[in-house]
Amino acid sequence: MRGTSLLRRPWRPLTVCSSCARRVSLSVSQRRLRNFSSGSHFAAGADVQALESRTLWKRPKQREERQTYELPDTPCRTRFAPSPTGYLHLGSLRTALFNYLVAKATGGQFVLRIEDTDQSRLVPDAEQRLYEDLRWAGLSWDEGPDVQGPYGPYRQSERLALYTEHADKLLREGKAYRCFCSPEALEEHKRVAHARGESTRYPGTCRAISSEESDERAANGQEFAIRFKSAAEPTTVRDIVYGNYRKKEAEDDYIIMKRDGFPTYHFANVVDDRHMKITHVIRGAEWLISTPKHAELYHAFGWGPPKFAHLGLLVDEQRQKLSKRHAVADMGWYKDRHVLPDALLNFAALLGWRGVEKKKTLGLQDIIDNFSLKFTKGDIVVPMTSLDYLQNQHLRRLCEDDTPKSKALFESHVLNPLKRAIKLFESARTSGDGTTPDGTIVPPFGERFATVPLLEDERFRPDLVESVLSAKAENNQTPDLAARFPVAVSHLKAFIWKIPHDVLKASLAQLAADTITLHGAPARLDQVMSHVIENLASVEDDAWVVDRLSQELQRMEEPGEGKAHMLLKILRRALLASPNGMPVGRAMVILGKDETLRRLEAARLAAEETAVPAGRAVPA
Incomplete structure (x- = not known):
């Protein structure tokens, strides 16, 4: 049993200084080093100092680092202690998040404490805004001024x-x-x-x-x-x-x-942390210089201090400290741009935490499950392009989650902003001015549909998200997330407003240079449209799905290079009055059978008026 116990003991270095190690003979050194190495074998002329660095000293350092970064096995109590002299910003959100993660990852408690001792600088609504912003981001606390607990009150003024x-x-x-x-x-x-x-x-x-x-x-x-x-x-x-x-x-x-x-x-700070039984203090590196003061106070009272971890400062691309003067530091900036809470927390977690690779898409529970105290030393540049990427990934995740929370987030962060953009466009359309209040030029629209399946049917959530993701604000290195919604509405206009007859005719006229065939012979465009209408009308209502429609379109194709492409080109202009857009089969499903056939008939009539000659082969 004793031998087994020794084998299970962790590896330890030789308790001998380097100068003593150099005085022993080379052969003895090699034997001892071999006993304590990880199985490496060295040549007889190996340098003792090299042997020391490879066996005696590196492994303990690596073990010490792992022990430092690893979370304890016992529950931790952490706190976020803001002062209501201002509003929550990106840096303070990150501090709150890391303290929250340590507590939750160890099964401990996260405490919110309001440090309002500087009475002359208090901002009247700052405390309430703090609660709202933290909850909006998805962070809750186990103890605090509005929750209470065994170590209150939780305002320092009390x-x-x-x-x-x-x-x-x-x-x-x-x-x-x-x-x-x-x-x-x-x-x-x-x-x-x-x-x-x-x-x-x-x-x-x-x-x-x-x-x-x-x-x-x-x-x-x-x-x-x-x-x-x-x-x-x-x-x-x-x-x-x-x-x-x-x-x-x-x-x-x-x-x-x-x-x-x-x-x-x-x-x-010291008195409260002691009486609230805080085990870990995680805060910005600007407080490291004050920590010796805190340590002296702990010693004066005969108390053991908590564990300290100081986080690198957030800086912009010019290496200037990210302060409240920076728009991207303010929480309101993210709310106004409809950034998802999970995307923002994911973004904040990667600002100084080295537990996972950069740009990894993680939900809050994913971060908790993977969390450690492995933080970056030094300043941390805030990469706003990473936020854009993470927002895209979390929006796609939102479509895959059918929970009430995800549905509510989809409505607040995708659907409602799109509806507001539609309202602005509709107002500009009916006013005759042709531009929205922000100067966006409104494309020519017809009357708005009474019902818009694209907005009202949950099946089409992925289509809405992809339209938002593909809508990049022009001439902006870091795309403005809020500016995407008007752009997305412009791209989706054919699903929201009726296509004016003159717009449809102009779009179909762009096919004049193409040669179209039907059953292998030259044909006019209106003949092709009649053929397509006849085939699609036979599709049963309950079979009006992408797979079945794709099969029907393939059946109508003629053999030959470019034939299928030409058919889709015609249908996209007939249905959307545009050379670009989503896959034709998907567009048909979103429009529905009745509206699809109505548009194809309108395109047939418009083609008759323009007498567009036949072009490339449209299959039977």
Whole structure:
């Protein structure tokens, strides 16, 4: 049993430094290295240092990396703690998402905490908008201001007594002190120090005040802040992404409680994370520089810190930090362009997470199932073309899913935008102006159909999606997702509006240069149309499907190169008044049997008027 246990132990490196390893004889080194290598065999003259690098040191590093990136086996508690001084943006959504994923992937809890201690900068509707945007994106929380839980309240402004209690504890233990310096005096110190080229850090003016004097001045009503007594030497912190982090200088004595009785971000952050039992803190890399402060506070209270993981900053293609000034940072930008929530979460997850290849199409549950703490170091360029690709893939997925949620998403993100575009086009058509409010030129349309199967029949959802996907905004390197809908409507006009007679005649006239045959002999276009109508009219109503219609069209084809193409060319112009469009059989199904035959008859009459001569062979 003991031997079996030893065999199951994980591989460990030799506990010997490299200088000692070099002093042993080559033969002994080779024997020992062979015992601890992965089965590699080396030549007798092999270099010891090379052997060390190939066997002793690399495997432990790889194992350590795997252990660092792997999620723990125990449930994690994570939190997203935004400040309602602004609205949710792409960077904060990514932070919320990664914290959500860690919690859900380990069977833990995701906490939403509102950090509203900066009362002077609060935006009135920011908190409510935050809830709405997170839920729109598909993220929910287990505990929060509107959900409650065992560690509430979840707004920092409602937890002031807790912060005061902990600040008083540090005061009693001599780990913090009252600072009676006025804001004006502190600003003057910074101004003078800056002018002299000296450090603007707090000089420790009140640090030497005795506790008795401090208590007396506070009792007499003199205003004060509370400062933490920082360590004399810089503190080293361990980060999952960046490894050991240590600043060059020690922290100054920073404020933990302000003169208005509210805590600073750093103090409230640590106290709340401890009392809410947060196990992992995942946030932007801009907070890495503040983490030593947090580590010192944990140490002062005798608490163990959570695991930290700092995410690379999001930047644009010019390597400038993505800020609220960038339109693509704002959540409203994605909503206005009808980006699917799953596509946006997929896009956000790939901004710094290295768990899967780039551009991989993943739903939220897919991301949870594959998630790890393998994050990218350094800045991350936001590739908007990837969002376009992922939006396309998720739209196609939407057609394959028949759940109520997917149906609702299809209606809100595809059908309703198309209907709004149709309404704009219809208004422009009836007004006689010929352009929509955004300047789009409306193609010549006839009267709108009372019912539009393309929009109303769920069978045609894939056709609508493909029409939207193929509608690229012109002269735009990154296609504007919202601009696709008017373009798609323009492409689908023949399914929504009746084709004016003059438009149909003009389209059929384009066939004048083609020679058409019927039963191997030259024929006029109206004769060909009569032949097609006769054959299609015999198709039963319940057999009016793509496969059967395709067979019927093939049966009417004559042998010979280009014959089938010519037939489809004629039918596409007869049915859609266009040389391009979806497959003819599919168009017939969407139009329905009655409308298809009506259009073919209209085309026959128009062909009679124009007397288009016969062209290439149209089969019998």
